[in-house]
Amino acid sequence: MQSFNVIEMWHTMAPLAKLVNILLAICSVYSLWVIVDRFFSLRSVRRKSIRFVLPLRDLLRARNFEGVMQLSSTQNDNPVARLVHDAFLEYREGTEMARARGAADSDYDPVEAVERVIDRTKEREVADLKRGLGGLASISSAAPFIGLFGTVVGIINAFQAMAATGQGGLGSVSAGIAEALFTTAVGLMVAIPAVMSFNYFSTVIDRYTVDMNGIGSELVSFILREGAAPPPAMAHHSAHPPPVHPSAHPPAPSMHPSHPPMHNPASLPPGYPPGYQPR
Numbered sequence: 001m002q003s004f005n006v007i008e009m010w011h012t013m014a015p016l017a018k019l020v021n022i023l024l025a026i027c028s029v030y031s032l033w034v035i036v037d038r039f040f041s042l043r044s045v046r047r048k049s050i051r052f053v054l055p056l057r058d059l060l061r062a063r064n065f066e067g068v069m070q071l072s073s074t075q076n077d078n079p080v081a082r083l084v085h086d087a088f089l090e091y092r093e094g095t096e097m098a099r100a101r102g103a104a105d106s107d108y109d110p111v112e113a114v115e116r117v118i119d120r121t122k123e124r125e126v127a128d129l130k131r132g133l134g135g136l137a138s139i140s141s142a143a144p145f146i147g148l149f150g151t152v153v154g155i156i157n158a159f160q161a162m163a164a165t166g167q168g169g170l171g172s173v174s175a176g177i178a179e180a181l182f183t184t185a186v187g188l189m190v191a192i193p194a195v196m197s198f199n200y201f202s203t204v205i206d207r208y209t210v211d212m213n214g215i216g217s218e219l220v221s222f223i224l225r226e227g228a229a230p231p232p233a234m235a236h237h238s239a240h241p242p243p244v245h246p247s248a249h250p251p252a253p254s255m256h257p258s259h260p261p262m263h264n265p266a267s268l269p270p271g272y273p274p275g276y277q278p279r
Contacts, residue, residue, distance in 0.1 A: 009179055013179050024147060031135075039201075042201065045078055048078035049079070052075045060218060060222050063222070069088055082121060088219070091110055110223060111224060126209055129205050130201075139190065140198055143187045143188075143191035144188060146187050148184055151180040151183050157180075161176060
């Protein structure tokens with residue numbers, strides 16, 4: 001029984017089949033690099049985020065604004081910390097701008113502005129977490145078809161060789177068919193780890209995104225609680241209402257009863273006695 005020898009098969013392989021196998025080898029190296037990189041990166045991000053969230057929860061419960069800003073500035077090596085820092089920075093700068101312009105300027109909504117910052121930061125961080133997964137998905141989909149293409153080309157070459165030599169039988173084409181099927185096997189070996197790793201990393205990133213959404217909701221709730229009291233400018237104006245001009249008040253009704261109008265006696269028709277007052 002002849003043993004399976006990859007080196008000997010490579011030497012007897014057609015140039016196009018060699019090109020297909022080289023392409024699959026490049027895809028395999030890239031896929032392996034993405035798998036290793038994403039595995040250690042996501043693991044590190046998860047660990048650093050947990051280390052950041054635990055003190056953050058206590059600071060939010062204590063309503064310690066400055067403590068949150070300091071924590072997010074010192075431990076900004078994870079997406080959650082960068083999200084919290086950007087959100088609170090927008091809130092602080094926005095409220096300072098609103099107080100500087102005065103209470104009459106109601107165009108700025110701090111909650112809406114913070115929600116926009118949270119969404120923008122979250123999209124950027126999730127895109128960074130998914131770095132390389134697009135190529136991994138392409139390899140997992142295309143590698144089997146690349147291997148199948150090499151198989152079809154190998155079978156065609158085997159039958160062409162059988163037709164050129166004029167020899168029939170399975171022995172004359174078995175070597176060419178084995179080379180062709182080897183290309184399919186290489187394609188499957190590249191695709192299977194890629195698709196499994198892609199599904200695993202997608203699940204991990206989706207769970208992390210849910211956690212980021214929860215933290216963003218907590219930030220918005222914190223800002224709503226902080227903004228429940230009116231700003232100092234609004235309280236000052238509400239405590240001293242503007243004076244009203246006396247002309248703005250309606251005239252006070254008279255307390256004396258109304259008397260019927262006195263008519264001129266000259267205006268009475270003839271025949272009425274003097275001093276008569278018509279009703």
